[in-house]
Amino acid sequence: MTASSASLAIATSGLTKRYRTNTALDGVSLAVPAGSIYGFLGPNGAGKTTTIRILLGFIRATSGQATIFGHDAWSDGVSARRDVGYLVGPDALYPDMTGAALLDHAAGLSGASPVLRTLLLDALELGPEALRRRLSTYSKGMRQKVALISAMQHDPALLILDEPSDGLDPLIQRNFEEVLRASNRRGNTVFMSSHDLPEVERVCEQVAIVRGGKLLAEESIADLARIHRRQATVLFNGPVPERLGGAPGIRVLSTSGPRAELEIDGEIGPLLTLLAGLDVADLLLPPPRLEDIFMGFYGSEPRA
Numbered sequence: 001m002t003a004s005s006a007s008l009a010i011a012t013s014g015l016t017k018r019y020r021t022n023t024a025l026d027g028v029s030l031a032v033p034a035g036s037i038y039g040f041l042g043p044n045g046a047g048k049t050t051t052i053r054i055l056l057g058f059i060r061a062t063s064g065q066a067t068i069f070g071h072d073a074w075s076d077g078v079s080a081r082r083d084v085g086y087l088v089g090p091d092a093l094y095p096d097m098t099g100a101a102l103l104d105h106a107a108g109l110s111g112a113s114p115v116l117r118t119l120l121l122d123a124l125e126l127g128p129e130a131l132r133r134r135l136s137t138y139s140k141g142m143r144q145k146v147a148l149i150s151a152m153q154h155d156p157a158l159l160i161l162d163e164p165s166d167g168l169d170p171l172i173q174r175n176f177e178e179v180l181r182a183s184n185r186r187g188n189t190v191f192m193s194s195h196d197l198p199e200v201e202r203v204c205e206q207v208a209i210v211r212g213g214k215l216l217a218e219e220s221i222a223d224l225a226r227i228h229r230r231q232a233t234v235l236f237n238g239p240v241p242e243r244l245g246g247a248p249g250i251r252v253l254s255t256s257g258p259r260a261e262l263e264i265d266g267e268i269g270p271l272l273t274l275l276a277g278l279d280v281a282d283l284l285l286p287p288p289r290l291e292d293i294f295m296g297f298y299g300s301e302p303r304a
Contacts, residue, residue, distance in 0.1 A: 014064035085156035090143035
């Protein structure tokens with residue numbers, strides 16, 4: 001293990017997975033820093049679950065490499081996953097077990113003490129009565145809570161979470177997000193795949209966006225927001241000037257009296273330079289949302 005590889009919780013290089021004529025992953029290279037909260041984004045069929053299954057050793061890559069803390073996920077899988085917590089799908093839990101028995105079983109499999117179980121039970125509001133019941137009587141949200149506690153109760157150095165908030169109500173989801181932040185403050189790494197873009201924006205520091213098995217972007221959320229197109233509203237003290245759309249990277253979407261709706265591609269410097277010479281009454285420039293950035297990648301061909 002090299003020093004550089006040890007500084008990454010997860011690294012993939014040219015990761016490719018083919019099923020006969022279908023390519024599920026096509027040369028995906030990721031670098032997930034140890035101690036980060038990292039979002040892995042894409043719609044169904046983008047390659048997210050395939051990547052996770054390769055990391056967990058469930059399937060073997062056609063080509064390329066995947067490592068966890070510097071250990072090869074396939075050839076050195078035991079070492080790679082020694083301190084990993086993985087969120088299994090709630091439908092994969094044993095329905096005839098009680099909640100308490102399932103948590104004890106998961107703790108035994110991990111080989112580590114469930115030091116966070118009490119904290120997690122409290123945060124996710126899963127009480128003693130529920131734990132005495134069989135999982136077959138649980139709602140989807142309750143099964144999701146048990147699955148999350150099973151993955152996290154031994155405080156693993158790396159959490160791999162596929163759609164972690166699926167089925168959770170908003171209050172429990174916020175409690176869960178704080179649990180993730182607390183885990184991260186202890187130095188742990190969180191790698192989470194999610195369709196809930198506001199959740200990713202609230203908790204993640206860096207994201208990768210995939211489509212059709214290809215990596216479109218791997219950036220911090222702050223950098224994605226800075227380089228991606230955004231919209232602005234400008235109010236003038238008079239009619240909208242004709243030369244407003246003359247600057248590079250600025251497009252006039254609509255005008256109405258003194259009001260202009262603009263789209264800015266990238267940095268806002270050219271817009272500010274342009275407006276400095278005009279009679280501006282007000283400028284509304286809301287921060288871009290991750291949802292808008294995400295749809296920008298999926299609503300058009302990938303941009304360089």
